[in-house]
Amino acid sequence: MTKIIVITSGKGGVGKTTTSASFAVGLAKKGYKTAVIDFDIGLRNLDLIMGCERRVVYDFVNVIRKEANLNQALIRDKHIKDLFILPASQTRDKEALTIEGVGLILAELNKTFDYIVCDSPAGIERGAQLAMYFADSAIVVTNPEVSSVRDSDRMLGLLTSKTKRAEEGRDPIEEHLLLTRYSPKRVTRGEMLSLSDVNEILAIPLLGVIPESPAVLRASNSGEPVILAEESDAGQAYADAIGRFLGEEIPHRFIAEKNHWLKRLLRFKEKEAI
Amino acid sequence: MILSDKITKIVHYFQHLQRSDKATAKLAKDRLQIIIAHERTQRDKPDYLALLQKELLEVVAKYVHINQEDVRVELERKENCSILELNVILPTISSSD
Numbered sequence: 001m002t003k004i005i006v007i008t009s010g011k012g013g014v015g016k017t018t019t020s021a022s023f024a025v026g027l028a029k030k031g032y033k034t035a036v037i038d039f040d041i042g043l044r045n046l047d048l049i050m051g052c053e054r055r056v057v058y059d060f061v062n063v064i065r066k067e068a069n070l071n072q073a074l075i076r077d078k079h080i081k082d083l084f085i086l087p088a089s090q091t092r093d094k095e096a097l098t099i100e101g102v103g104l105i106l107a108e109l110n111k112t113f114d115y116i117v118c119d120s121p122a123g124i125e126r127g128a129q130l131a132m133y134f135a136d137s138a139i140v141v142t143n144p145e146v147s148s149v150r151d152s153d154r155m156l157g158l159l160t161s162k163t164k165r166a167e168e169g170r171d172p173i174e175e176h177l178l179l180t181r182y183s184p185k186r187v188t189r190g191e192m193l194s195l196s197d198v199n200e201i202l203a204i205p206l207l208g209v210i211p212e213s214p215a216v217l218r219a220s221n222s223g224e225p226v227i228l229a230e231e232s233d234a235g236q237a238y239a240d241a242i243g244r245f246l247g248e249e250i251p252h253r254f255i256a257e258k259n260h261w262l263k264r265l266l267r268f269k270e271k272e273a274i
Numbered sequence: 275m276i277l278s279d280k281i282t283k284i285v286h287y288f289q290h291l292q293r294s295d296k297a298t299a300k301l302a303k304d305r306l307q308i309i310i311a312h313e314r315t316q317r318d319k320p321d322y323l324a325l326l327q328k329e330l331l332e333v334v335a336k337y338v339h340i341n342q343e344d345v346r347v348e349l350e351r352k353e354n355c356s357i358l359e360l361n362v363i364l365p366t367i368s369s370s371d
Contacts, residue, residue: 146302153310157317190297197303201310 002110005117006135006173008159010151012122014143015180018216019238020119021049022227023139026242028083029227032114035074037105038088039131040121041096047087050077051223061089064101070108079228084113094126102130124158134164137174139207139245143181144193152177152202176207178241183212184257195255208241210234211254323347330360338364 007020017038024036038046041061047053052075058068063086070086077083086105089096109116120131132138138159142152159173160166166173179198186192199206210216215232219225227242229235233254240250327347334340346361 146306149306150310150313153313157314187299190299193299193302193306197299201303201306 002113003115003137004106004135005115005137005139006120006132007117007139007141008120008128008132008155009141009148010122010124010128010155011143011148014141014148015178015210015216016122016141017046017049017119018220018226019139019141019178019180019210020046020117021225022235022238023242023245024050024083024085024115024117025077025080025225025227026239027115027117028077028080030242030246031082033082033112034115034117035084035086035109035113036117036119037086037131038119039097039127040088040119041094041127042088042090042092043121044088044090046085046119047075048223049220050085050225052078052085052087053223056087059087059089060105061091061093061096063105064096064098070105097126097130099130099133103134106134124154129158129162132159132163132173135159135173136165137176139176139178140202140204141178141180142198142202144179144183144187144195144198146193149193149198149201156202156204175204176245177202177204178207178210180210181212182209182255184255188257206252207244208237209252209255210237210241323349334362340364 005023007016007023009016017040020036020038024034028034036046036050037060038044039060040046044056044059047056055075058073060073062068063070063073074084074086077085106116118131118135121127132155138155140152140155140159142148156175159175163173165171177199179195182195183192187194195206195209211233213226213232213234215229215234216226219229219234226232226234227238230239237254240253243250327345330347331340331342331345334345340362344363346359348359348361350357350359
């Protein structure tokens with residue numbers, strides 16, 4: 001049974017594409033045949049984050065308009081077996097995405113893929129609505145910041161009303177919270193909303209916390225999803241989140257502040273004394 | 275360990291000093307809780323409710339002089355039905371009318 005996952009947030013710049021790329025890579029590395037689709041028509045970027053921007057020939061809209069078939073448009077990932085990318089079109093035609101067109105493509109992918117990851121654009125326009133419409137599961141990417149939390153709550157409202165599952169009265173979409181750009185140090189100082197603050201307000205199950213990390217920019221600079229930077233905190237946090245998504249029990253990491261340098265020094269001294 | 279306790283206290287003291295003016299997370303949480311609670315009550319209302327309220331007001335105003343605030347339209351969702359409730363507060367009509 002194919003599972004369709006939407007990566008959504010409402011607000012822009014919180015890490016949807018970073019998350020989509022890492023999730024798709026993570027699922028494929030676990031042996032699942034995975035497709036990741038960029039729904040941001042006109043502002044294609046998933047290709048850059050996945051490092052396949054120079055291999056784009058046909059795109060999502062070409063397939064909808066039957067100018068190419070799906071197999072021609074799907075880009076096979078260079079490194080990971082069983083991972084395919086469907087890039088967005090750079091057209092400025094807002095009407096290019098249609099619900100029937102998206103439905104047909106997903107139905108075709110359903111035949112051979114285990115997971116389909118839909119990278120939603122920011123906002124609540126057509127691209128965002130269609131990215132979530134067919135989903136079975138939603139990952140709501142949120143920064144510990146007021147505008148992001150508010151927009152996430154708005155998206156949760158749309159997920160429970162404006163999707164195929166809601167319209168057909170089937171089981172609701174599974175909702176997961178992914179808190180990104182988290183800085184335990186600033187939380188301890190009382191400068192940033194804490195994990196428990198965001199959890200309390202949004203009240204959906206927590207999938208993971210991705211710490212603010214220089215590895216994320218390095219990853220996008222080089223076009224290799226951050227999950228492949230296995231030694232980095234953010235990469236490990238994504239790997240943990242995927243494990244949890246697949247039902248593994250993994251304790252949360254990167255949510256506590258590292259000890260203050262004075263305390264660390266002291267602990268070192270204590271050890272020496274023993 | 276007495277020395278360790280003392281240093282922990284000192285560390286906390288400095289953290290407290292830093293916290294006093296920059297600790298805005300609590301404010302953020304309070305503001306969010308209020309606005310989100312408000313938006314959630316609005317969320318389930320259909321888009322036509324505001325227009326419906328306006329038109330109902332116009333009809334009632336043709337016959338009785340009323341204020342904008344005196345008409346209230348509420349939609350309440352029950353398990354298998356919705357109740358549209360219209361509340362109009364009419365001004366006391368003097369017997370000479």
